Amino acid sequence: MALPPLTHHEILALVEPFSRRGRHVDVAASDRAGRRIAFRPLEHAGDGGAPVLRETLWLECASRRSHRLVRVLHDVASGAEATLRVDGTDLAAMLAQVEAVDPHSHFVRGPGWVIALSHDLEPARGALRRVLTLGEARLDGLTLRLRPSNVAGMPADLELVAAPGLQLDLPEDLLAVLGWAWRRLTRKSDGWRSLVRLARWEPQRSRDAERKLQRAAEHLARTLAEPPAAFHDRLLRARWGVTVRRALPLALAVAALAASPLLLYLELSDDSMWRMVIFNAPPLLMVAFFSLHEMPRFEIPPRPRRPTAASWRAAPDAPH
Numbered sequence: 001m002a003l004p005p006l007t008h009h010e011i012l013a014l015v016e017p018f019s020r021r022g023r024h025v026d027v028a029a030s031d032r033a034g035r036r037i038a039f040r041p042l043e044h045a046g047d048g049g050a051p052v053l054r055e056t057l058w059l060e061c062a063s064r065r066s067h068r069l070v071r072v073l074h075d076v077a078s079g080a081e082a083t084l085r086v087d088g089t090d091l092a093a094m095l096a097q098v099e100a101v102d103p104h105s106h107f108v109r110g111p112g113w114v115i116a117l118s119h120d121l122e123p124a125r126g127a128l129r130r131v132l133t134l135g136e137a138r139l140d141g142l143t144l145r146l147r148p149s150n151v152a153g154m155p156a157d158l159e160l161v162a163a164p165g166l167q168l169d170l171p172e173d174l175l176a177v178l179g180w181a182w183r184r185l186t187r188k189s190d191g192w193r194s195l196v197r198l199a200r201w202e203p204q205r206s207r208d209a210e211r212k213l214q215r216a217a218e219h220l221a222r223t224l225a226e227p228p229a230a231f232h233d234r235l236l237r238a239r240w241g242v243t244v245r246r247a248l249p250l251a252l253a254v255a256a257l258a259a260s261p262l263l264l265y266l267e268l269s270d271d272s273m274w275r276m277v278i279f280n281a282p283p284l285l286m287v288a289f290f291s292l293h294e295m296p297r298f299e300i301p302p303r304p305r306r307p308t309a310a311s312w313r314a315a316p317d318a319p320h
Helices: 008-020 091-099 204-224 228-234 236-265 273-279 281-291
Strands: 036-045 052-060 067-075 081-088 107-110 113-124 127-138 142-147 156-162 186-188 191-196
Touching: 008 036, 008 052, 008 091, 067 091, 067 113, 081 091, 081 127, 107 204, 113 204, 127 204, 142 204, 228 236
Parallel strands: 081 113
Antiparallel strands: 036 052, 052 067, 067 081, 107 113, 113 127, 127 142, 142 156, 156 191, 186 191
């Protein structure tokens, strides 16, 4: 059952802890029917010439007893945005928890790129920890988004999107050359998709995701700043490694089929452990298959070729 719109008296009671902290309601931006209260934006200027961050604070009252406080930080220089969310019942404590997190800690910067990190504050052993919900890296004309799965052990989704009007011809192993945790790029109508494996449990999972996103941003900034042929020459061994990894599922399946006739020539006793393993191999393989977090691909991958194009930009009439 939907709750009625916030009344004037309810708003006054809810914002009292915020008023004590100098936070004032933005009546025009608030949504009484949607039970969302907006506060007037603030600006945070960093030390040493750090970019200005514009903060917007929202209080969402989906129920009468539980609330959600959302802080949205907008980096004026790059346009990147990061959010911080916390759920609870004590509004004064929730505001103190949000204000205790340095706004500039949500942003990581490097030559040619900036990363915005969005988190949820979740309870853990009597305290709160920051759990990454979205990481977004902005480069020259490209946006790379990393979304960790809520299921432990599942890989994170990667989304690479080019700015409107920018057409790029990117190789499938552009990110896979970074190591075993990375998967090939798949071309979609609105960009590219990929996966990356992360640590299984928090807090290592969020830290691992942030490190890998930064590594990907550094890799993309360097790679796209040089000709495609330089990417091939510099990472030729890694590209061949990706080809071998992609061929492994098919190679293992072919090897298993090729070895199966040899079992007829093995003389194993009825109580042999190897005999039990061999005859129970099909169900064991099925259990192993369904326990995987990723579907294996059976393919013959193309070998790495040295690009001949002078730029990563695709021709205007190139198919996408």
